[in-house]
Amino acid sequence: MPNTTHSNNLIFGSKRQLVLLRIWLGIGFHFLKKYKNPLLINRIRKQVLSLKQIYTAEFGITKMAFVDGKYYFNSNMNGWPSPLFYRPLDVEVKKGFAQAVSNLENLKMVQIALTKKCPLNCEHCYEGHELNKKDTLTLNDHKRIVEKLQNAEISVIQYGGGEPMTHVDDLVEILNTATDQSDFYVYTSGFNCTEKNLLKLKTAGLTGISIGIDHYIADRHNAFRRNEKAFQWALEAAKNASAQKLVVTFTICATKEFCSEDNLWKYLEFAKENNADFVQVLEPRAAGNYEFQDVYLSQDQLKILEVFFLEANSSPKYKQHPIVLYTGYHQRKKGCLGAGENYLYIDTDGYMSSCPFCRNIKTHILDESHEASIKAMKSEGCALPKSKIEIYENV
Ligand code: SF4
Structure with missing residues (x-):
């Protein structure tokens, strides 16, 4: 409702x-x-x-x-x-002004996988192979990672997983230990996003949450997330986050099955009715649980997404609807924003990759060699298969 x-x-x-x-x-x-x-x-x-x-x-x-x-x-x-x-x-x-900026300082955002724990096993999970194995990073490691990122003045730090809300007290402690040099966001399925937990996180300094919600129809979302409570958790999370004055983003993996004009507009309406400030559209990638599968969108579907993105953000008709974010659009026009250029991903063991989907695993974030690793990511660029890049460039 x-x-x-x-x-x-x-x-x-x-x-x-x-x-x-x-x-x-x-x-x-x-x-x-x-x-x-x-x-x-x-x-x-x-x-x-x-x-x-x-x-x-x-x-x-x-x-x-x-x-x-x-x-x-x-x-x-x-x-x-x-x-x-x-x-x-x-x-x-x-x-x-040609002043020295290190590769780490150059990053605008870093996404960290907090844990391998998760009560779900979503169809598209990019950490599918790691879920529910034993965590290798300790709370103290996480505090040291944040300290290192904050010393480099990274201003946006996002926590994903696994499901970061399985470790809500660790999150609270990390945020309480961190300085106010960064805004913190949590990427969640909605699990454990109770009023009480979100209040604790807000008080510790959380800025916003991104809720993975992949369909406006409960049964379809639950089937995708392989859990019959997933839809209810997601909507509760949105309501509670909005009450705590957190920035609320609905993040959708727009699969081949979902990607039609009708579905996208209905989804935007649904997001508006449920307190979302932003809708973030991700394209499926053959990584994690989707590894080796042909999940890439067709050229026609990419076109549908682009038209939706442009119209939702520019037409006066949708001025009161959530702002649509679509990284794929910018990536095709201006090149990859990940791959150490503007952001990077730290996996559940603390190793750096270009993004959650492109696992060109480099050194551990706590190693001293981060500069060389980020430089290597930059020179490798996007790890999308070449055939897919060509399709995407022709949209
Ligand atoms: S996508 Fe997120 S919520 Fe779903 S199984 Fe993976 S870690 Fe869990």
Whole structure:
């Protein structure tokens, strides 16, 4: 059932323009304070715009989610106003001025698999081969990982798994031990996202949750997640997260079976009715439980996804619907955003890979050799099979 207490967090139209103006003024003030040279502002503006273009479509930012006093145009980035918002911009400007930035410092976001434990066994799980084996990383390891990432000023850290909410008290402790140098997000199926647990996480500093929900019909979602309670957990999680003023993202794996216009629009409506600020669309990849399977979308289906993404974010008809995020679109236009360029993935044993799907496993994050490993990821680029890259480039 839709949550009838839904409060619309989205801003658009003239209010959005006013906020964007305030953000630009904030950026100008930030860099004036930092470089104390107004003559550099135009050069800085160009570098900020080039970063913005990586994450936004041609029509720019048409709407934003306003959650707990901050504006978000992407739930994988920092909200504004916050000193963290300027951190990725600082890095881009430093690079533009040919100042040294290490490969680790260059990252905008890191996703960490907290645990191998999970009560589900979803059809698409990219950690399918590791689920419910013995965890190798200790709580102390996780604290050291966060410390290392925060020393490099990584401003967005996301926890996935396994199901990170099986270890809610560890998460609380990690967040309590961390500094306020990063925004933290949890990727969850909705399991264990009770009011009490989300309150504990919010109090410890959690910014948002991304709930994996793969169909607007309960039975279809439960079949995909191979658990008859999965849909109910996901909707409870959305309701509780919204009540705690967490940024709420519905993340969907848009499979061949799901990917039709009708399903996508119904899903967006469903996400709106259930408190989502964002809908994040992922394309299936032949990894984890999908390894060796032909799960890739056809060219026609990719086209359907792109049209949906563009229309949902640009048409006035959908101005009050959740913001749709679709990394595949940007990846085809501007190249891979993972692979150590803007983010990387740390698996359940602590080893770095380009992303959760491209497992070109490198060194352990706590090893000193991270710089060489990230450099190798960058030069390898996206690990999608070449035949698939060609199909995707032709969309
Ligand atoms: S996708 Fe997430 S919820 Fe599903 S089995 Fe894998 S770790 Fe668990």
